[in-house]
Amino acid sequence: MKKIYIIILIPLAILIFLPAITQRTYILHLAVMSFVFAIISQNWDLTMGYLGLFNFGHLSFFAIGAYTSGILSINFQVSPWACLFLGGLTAMVAGSILTLPTIRLGGRVFSLFSFSFQQVLFYLIRSNPMGLTGGSQGLSRIPPLRVFNYSLQGASSIPAYYVALTLFLGISMTLYYTVKSPIGMAFTAIRDSENYAISRGIDPFKYRFIAVVVGAFFTGIIGAFYAHFLGVVGPEILGWGNVVLTCCMVEFGGLGTLLGPTAAAFLLTTLSNYLSGLEAYRNIIISLIMFFVLIAFPSGLAGIFAPIKTHAPKLTDLIKTRINYGERGEK
């Protein structure tokens, strides 16, 4: 119980006071990018780790959020804050389009469909339909989010850092309580044994749909934030490098743990930025690190913390304390 708080509280304190510790824009920029990728990989973990549903198109929700928000705020002068929400909503719609026709056909069909969905989206964005997406140039001059006329663009803006931190913490907490709730229990049940779960009254289609759509919504929101934060967004966010890196964060962090992919997102974002001067060697070094960590801890980064994880409160404990059962389970 105590160790888990140390693991979470110390990094949390560092993150809260980071702008006071260092004024280097580069580090703040890395932190914000880590928040963004942590949220993407957490939401990916929701479908891949908790439900065992291989969604290879998860980054398309990110791209849809970013582009929707960019297009709406550039071409239609919609308020960037509203765009944040609309980006999430559009990603959610995309999530249902991806899920509804395929989810009943089994995991393999869904995986293939999500894979091709992302490819189609990539070429669609590149083809610059109606001059909206800017083709391979991407969108630029996306207006920033504003708080009392403070612009939230670029890492030199400290309010931007705190908005990113708030989004990160808010979405992480929401996901944490979702997987600890009966909904998370249904996810685990479906992953462990689908027919057994059905025979206990769980509708697997409903929960798969919920997981994909909720994941899409949060990923879309953070995509929109990314677009407004950087002011530019290009089709390379759907490029192979980005897809593989993000997928690695989920796998390397440890499937179905949330905390693992978050840690991996921070680690890999930082590493890949610091090593970017080494060009081709960068990927070799990152691969080697992942290789050795996964040999030592086959369940990923979360495996290092596994002895501690068991102390986290379980659903039964949460309910038990509410009802206050006695020592032998008597009321």
Next chain:
Amino acid sequence: MEPILKCENVSKYFGDFAAVKDLSFQVNPGEVFGIAGPNGAGKTTLFNIISNIPFPPSSGKIIFNGAEIQGLKPHKICHLGLVRTFQIPAIFNEMSYLENVLVGGIFGRDFSFYHSNSKLSMDSAYEAIKLVGLFEERDKHPKGVPLFDIKRLMIASAVAMKPKLLLLDEPVGGLNSSEIMQLVELIRKLQSKGITVVIIEHVMTCLMAISQRVMILNYGEKLAEGKPEEVAGNEDVIEAYLGKEYRKYLRTG
């Protein structure tokens, strides 16, 4: 008395092969109804099509509690109170014993946020895990646990759903004789709680001991039905189990 479960001309075809063929029978409330038959007789297929997990019947009517249920989604059938267990041991590996049972308590009725967290689902889970005698082990994690525990957990999670009718698929298969005795006791307890039980079993002593009525299937068709002692003496049944050769011995000896 109105039967709790009634199957009318139920069939299941895989291509041309009839796994269950034109089968009709009924189960009365409160009884233990045994189903037996040689391997491949269609016993598990019958449970599959009644519960619609994983497939519905090809034709025929299944009437549960006065309403037709063929064509309903499987989780809806569970919510009506018709619950099954599996022949192949099924368990949620990532959950503790109690959580395994709680799944039935939470999702066994129509799921809503209100009672998912409520006392009702927790109470039924506690009651069920005590009934099967696993209360002391409730916080164990089911990795490499004995088969007996898995079988009891499967029954406990079903009982936590407050079923009206329980379909048990080979609950004592693979267990030793003292474990079989405990499970027989457990099934009697279920019956005394007012749960109607339909049980598939290969261990004939167990089936004969607990069933009020028995149905024997062979090649997807009903071979015999009646009280256990009547069925045990039925020549067709003996032939189905032992082959034609043995029929001669029965006649002469």
